[in-house]
Amino acid sequence: MEEISTFEIHEPLDMHLHLRDGDMLSLVGPLTSQTFSGALIMPNLVPPITTKEALLAYKERINEACYKDKFEPLVTLFFKNDYTYEFLNDIKDQIIGIKLYPAGVTTNSETGVSSMDIEVLRPTLESMSKLGIPLCIHGETNGFVMDREKEFMPIYESLAVAFPKLKIIMEHITTKDAIELLDKYDNLYATVTMHHLLITLDDVAGGMLKPHLFCKPIAKRPEDRTALLSAALKAHPKLMFGSDSAPHPKHKKESCGCAAGVFTSPIALQVLTQLFEKHGCLDNLNKFISLNAQKIYNLNLAKKTIKLIKKDFVVPTAYEYKNESVIPMYAGEIISWSIMSIN
Amino acid sequence: MEEISTFEIHEPLDMHLHLRDGDMLSLVGPLTSQTFSGALIMPNLVPPITTKEALLAYKERINEACYKDKFEPLVTLFFKNDYTYEFLNDIKDQIIGIKLYPAGVTTNSETGVSSMDIEVLRPTLESMSKLGIPLCIHGETNGFVMDREKEFMPIYESLAVAFPKLKIIMEHITTKDAIELLDKYDNLYATVTMHHLLITLDDVAGGMLKPHLFCKPIAKRPEDRTALLSAALKAHPKLMFGSDSAPHPKHKKESCGCAAGVFTSPIALQVLTQLFEKHGCLDNLNKFISLNAQKIYNLNLAKKTIKLIKKDFVVPTAYEYKNESVIPMYAGEIISWSIMSIN
Numbered sequence: 001m002e003e004i005s006t007f008e009i010h011e012p013l014d015m016h017l018h019l020r021d022g023d024m025l026s027l028v029g030p031l032t033s034q035t036f037s038g039a040l041i042m043p044n045l046v047p048p049i050t051t052k053e054a055l056l057a058y059k060e061r062i063n064e065a066c067y068k069d070k071f072e073p074l075v076t077l078f079f080k081n082d083y084t085y086e087f088l089n090d091i092k093d094q095i096i097g098i099k100l101y102p103a104g105v106t107t108n109s110e111t112g113v114s115s116m117d118i119e120v121l122r123p124t125l126e127s128m129s130k131l132g133i134p135l136c137i138h139g140e141t142n143g144f145v146m147d148r149e150k151e152f153m154p155i156y157e158s159l160a161v162a163f164p165k166l167k168i169i170m171e172h173i174t175t176k177d178a179i180e181l182l183d184k185y186d187n188l189y190a191t192v193t194m195h196h197l198l199i200t201l202d203d204v205a206g207g208m209l210k211p212h213l214f215c216k217p218i219a220k221r222p223e224d225r226t227a228l229l230s231a232a233l234k235a236h237p238k239l240m241f242g243s244d245s246a247p248h249p250k251h252k253k254e255s256c257g258c259a260a261g262v263f264t265s266p267i268a269l270q271v272l273t274q275l276f277e278k279h280g281c282l283d284n285l286n287k288f289i290s291l292n293a294q295k296i297y298n299l300n301l302a303k304k305t306i307k308l309i310k311k312d313f314v315v316p317t318a319y320e321y322k323n324e325s326v327i328p329m330y331a332g333e334i335i336s337w338s339i340m341s342i343n
Numbered sequence: 344m345e346e347i348s349t350f351e352i353h354e355p356l357d358m359h360l361h362l363r364d365g366d367m368l369s370l371v372g373p374l375t376s377q378t379f380s381g382a383l384i385m386p387n388l389v390p391p392i393t394t395k396e397a398l399l400a401y402k403e404r405i406n407e408a409c410y411k412d413k414f415e416p417l418v419t420l421f422f423k424n425d426y427t428y429e430f431l432n433d434i435k436d437q438i439i440g441i442k443l444y445p446a447g448v449t450t451n452s453e454t455g456v457s458s459m460d461i462e463v464l465r466p467t468l469e470s471m472s473k474l475g476i477p478l479c480i481h482g483e484t485n486g487f488v489m490d491r492e493k494e495f496m497p498i499y500e501s502l503a504v505a506f507p508k509l510k511i512i513m514e515h516i517t518t519k520d521a522i523e524l525l526d527k528y529d530n531l532y533a534t535v536t537m538h539h540l541l542i543t544l545d546d547v548a549g550g551m552l553k554p555h556l557f558c559k560p561i562a563k564r565p566e567d568r569t570a571l572l573s574a575a576l577k578a579h580p581k582l583m584f585g586s587d588s589a590p591h592p593k594h595k596k597e598s599c600g601c602a603a604g605v606f607t608s609p610i611a612l613q614v615l616t617q618l619f620e621k622h623g624c625l626d627n628l629n630k631f632i633s634l635n636a637q638k639i640y641n642l643n644l645a646k647k648t649i650k651l652i653k654k655d656f657v658v659p660t661a662y663e664y665k666n667e668s669v670i671p672m673y674a675g676e677i678i679s680w681s682i683m684s685i686n
Contacts, residue, residue, distance in 0.1 A: 144565055145549040146489070205548065205561055206488040208600035214552040222487055255597050256670075257551035327599075 006340065007273055009306040010286055011037040013293045014268070016136075016171055016191045016242025018042045018261070019062055019073075027321035028247050029065030031266040035342060037290070037304045038072035040136070040242065043099055044108040048078035052091050059094075070304045074297075076136060081113060081120055085127040096297060097134035097169070098124075105140045105148070106216040107246070107260060112138075116155050118162050125163050134167040134297065135159075139178075140217055146201075149217050150177045160185035167296070172196065172244045174217045176227035182238045189296050191242030194272055195219070195262045195329060197229045211253045212327050215246065216260040233279050235287035240296060243268050247326040250318065264329045267315055271330070273308050273337040305343045313338035349683065350616055352649040353629055354380040356636045357611070359479075359514055359534045359585025361385045361604070362405055362416075370664035371590050372408030374609040378685060380633070380647045381415035383479070383585065386442055387451040391421035395434050402437075413647045417640075419479060424456060424463055428470040439640060440477035440512070441467075448483045448491070449559040450589070450603060455481075459498050461505050468506050477510040477640065478502075482521075483560055489544075492560050493520045503528035510639070515539065515587045517560045519570035525581045532639050534585030537615055538562070538605045538672060540572045554596045555670050558589065559603040576622050578630035583639060586611050590669040593661065607672045610658055614673070616651050616680040648686045656681035 017032060017039040019025050032039050041062065043049035049058055055075055062073040077083075077091065079100035100121075101112030113121065128135060139156055140148035156178075159168055170178055170190040182190055195215065200206075200222050204213045213219070231239050245268070246261025253259060264271070269289075276285040293299065313335045319326050360375060360382040362368050375382050384405065386392035392401055398418055405416040420426075420434065422443035443464075444455030456464065471478055482499060483491035499521075502511055513521055513533040525533055538558065543549075543565050547556045556562070574582050588611070589604025596602060607614070612632075619628040636642065656678045662669045 144543065145545050146564070200487065202488050205557065208602060209552070209554055209557040210600060211552055211554070212599060214548065218548055221489070254599060256555060257553060259551060331599075 003310070005310045007277070007282055007285075007308045007337070009269055009273070009289060009308065011290045011294070011301045011304050012269060012306060013037060013241070013290050013299070014039040014243045014245070014265070015240045015293050016040055016042065016193070016244045017265070018044075018244070018246040019065075020247060021045055021058070021061065023322045023324045024247055024249075025061060025065045027319060027324045027326065028245075028265060029062060030067060031319065032245070033066035033071035035269055035306055035339065037070060037301045038074050038299065040074045040096055041076060043076045043078040044101065044106075046108055048108065048111055049076070050078050050080055052094070055091065055094060070302045072301065078111070079113065079124065079135075081124055083124045083127065085130070088124075088127045088131055088133060092131050092133055095133065097136045098128060099136040099138070099171075101138045102140065102142070104142065105138055109138065118158055125159070125166060129163045129166040134169055136169045136171050138172075139170050145218050146220065149173070149175045153177050153181055156181060156188060157185070160188050163187070172217060172242060173228065174220045175224045179227045179231050182231070182236065189238045189240070191240045192228050192232055193242060193244040193262070194264050194268050196225065197232055197275065198225075198271075200225050211258040212329065212331070213262060214258055214260055215244070215262045232288055233276065233281040233284060235284035235292065237287070237292055238296070239288070240293040241272070241289045250325045250327055253327060262329050263326050266319065267328055267330060267335060269306055269339065270308065270313050270335045270337045274335055277337070306339060307341045307343075308337045309340040310336060311338045312336060346653070348653045350620070350625055350651045350680070352612055352616070352632060352651065354633045354637070354644045354647050355612060355649060356380060356584065356633050356642070357382040357586045357588070357608070358583045358636045359383055359385065359536070359587045360608070361387075361587070361589040362408075363590060364388055364401070364404065366665045366667045367590055367592075368404060368408045370662060370667045370669065371588075371608060372405060373410060374662065375588070376409035376414035378612055378649055378682065380413060380644045381417050381642065383417045383439055384419060386419045386421040387444065387449075389451055391451065391454055392419070393421050393423055395437070398434065398437060413645045415644065421454070422456065422467065422478075424467055426467045426470065428473070431467075431470045431474055431476060435474050435476055438476065440479045441471060442479040442481070442514075444481045445483065445485070447485065448481055452481065461501055468502070468509060472506045472509040477512060479512045479514050481515075482513050488561050489563065492516065492518045496520050496524055499524060499531060500528070503531050506530070515560060515585060516571065517563050518567045522570045522574050525574070525579065532581045532583070534583045534587075535571050535575055536585060536587040536605070537607050537611050539568065540575055540618065541568075543568050554601040555672065555674070556605060557601055557603055558587070558605045575631055576619065576624040576627060578627035578635065580630070580635055581639070582631070583636040584615070584632045593668045593670055596670060605672050606669050609662065610671055610673060610678060612649055612682065613651065613656050613678045613680045617678055620680070649682060650684045650686075651680045652683040653679060654681045655679060
């Protein structure tokens with residue numbers, strides 16, 4: 001058998017990304033925009049993005065920090081119960097979706113919704129449904145850390161039933177339960193990160209504690225990873241790649257109270273190629289990393305081809321800009337695929 | 344109702360303690376020996392304690408580092424399959440027990456047993472049984488981190504059945520399963536740490552990641568903590584306090600790969616008094632912290648009385664000696680009981 005030595009990814013999309021702001025945006029923006037065609041950008045800044053002015057200003061800052069050619073920042077609003085139909089109608093062409101955070105479940109989610117009661121959420125969700133604005137959800141309860149996503153499943157089900165025309169995206173799913181739910185409701189979709197295809201809680205806390213692999217939702221059990229990986233490898237049509245790449249300064253990761261987030265943007269294409277090749281599923285990678293999302297979100301992108309070559313890539317030990325320093329996943333380790341060209 | 348304002352602990356015992364060596368021993372030795380009457384000292388140095396010479400030399404270094412008056416270091420050997428009856432007979436009066444580590448399950452356990460096959464362990468265990476030497480076990484498999492102790496239960500059961508006269512101590516138990524096993528076999532006993540009575544995985548990784556609460560075995564689920572706490576508060580006669588206080592230098596806790604261990608020695612008496620008082624179980628604390636262990640190990644100790652007073656104690660942010668610095672649990676926080684006198 002001839003060994004595959006190059007592979008092309010077309011119009012890669014990262015459907016769940018944190019770009020932050022300020023110097024951190026300047027550091028991480030180019031690392032995504034160089035290789036990806038688009039990315040769905042999370043609105044959980046401080047304060048969160050809840051107005052048209054803030055949205056457009058943030059989009060402008062993103063465009064300034066990023067490669068402009070062939071990269072589209074797909075920006076989102078931070079969900080609020082009191083958005084009016086008029087407001088949403090006015091802003092709908094500027095956003096790709098609205099991100100809902102239950103209060104307190106992750107970084108900068110303090111101002112998220114304090115109740116997942118459907119009647120409380122109904123006015124905004126009905127407007128979104130009518131206007132065709134997708135709902136992206138961080139689906140975790142405030143329960144025991146290993147149960148939070150599983151406990152959220154009945155809420156996803158209620159929402160899917162109550163708003164059958166609303167596209168609901170279960171963000172960064174981490175459990176077998178969530179994978180099973182995908183096939184149960186037509187209007188439920190999901191993103192999955194790269195790291196949740198690769199690690200379990202064992203990698204975070206089974207040996208030494210690894211703060212750079214600590215994220216929310218926390219990595220789960222081996223049977224969960226198996227279910228996620230299996231769905232990704234077969235390019236389940238309702239599952240999209242969303243890195244949830246979440247940069248935190250080094251000093252906030254290696255300290256008494258380490259912030260949640262794994263930084264994967266600059267290594268995602270190489271590592272995913274390695275992973276899909278290892279399992280003999282390279283034919284499905286373009287669906288997982290682009291085509292599924294294009295269909296789900298009706299995207300129309302400029303052509304962009306990333307050519308990878310099977311050649312060692314040593315992951316930098318850190319990415320730095322001014323006073324910011326971010327440690328990537330696999331820092332200092334070797335990946336067997338490198339990026340050869342971007343056109 | 345009159346409020347309790349002082350409380351006396353008599354001959355407190357820490358039946359699972361890491362004192363390390365060198366400057367770290369000099370730092371932590373006094374912190375235990377000042378307030379405790381005795382402590383069962385773990386043998387997992389580098390190299391581990393496996394000879395009489397190493398044992399006696401370590402005991403001497405411990406005695407040099409510790410308060411000598413009214414403190415007894417109860418030293419242990421590191422389990423090996425090839426200890427002869429003659430060797431064990433010669434050393435038995437010098438040790439309180441032998442500690443068995445499955446290889447690779449925790450700090451400095453690399454040279455532990457590579458198989459828990461009873462036939463492999465039988466020669467040493469038969470000699471121990473005949474000589475009345477207790478077996479202390481770190482009971483974890485190499486499985487998924489949340490399942491390791493539960494998966495070890497059948498091994499405890501096999502050992503208890505195969506060696507009915509051998510006292511087997513399940514060290515630092517963390518699960519409901521282990522508590523249930525205590526009542527099933529006459530010759531099974533257990534230690535439990537203070538932190539496993541207080542925290543779950545939520546405290547380690549439910550919010551920010553807390554390296555100073557990261558330990559092996561890892562803190563488990565809420566229902567596990569409830570079972571452990573309930574057994575401790577009622578002073579289950581087969582359950583002993585063993586802090587598993589495990590000092591690591593600050594730089595090894597707050598880094599890319601954080602070592603496992605919670606440092607509790609200098610705060611244990613105060614925090615346990617606060618905990619037992621809160622649950623209205625102060626009457627049982629002396630059993631949990633001393634009398635149970637005295638009976639199980641047939642100890643005869645000099646009288647030592649620690650008088651505590653209900654008065655705020657601010658936990659130091661660090662304990663330091665020369666270049667060593669150790670961060671205690673609850674660093675900088677306030678405990679409602681302080682030590683008033685030691686006699």
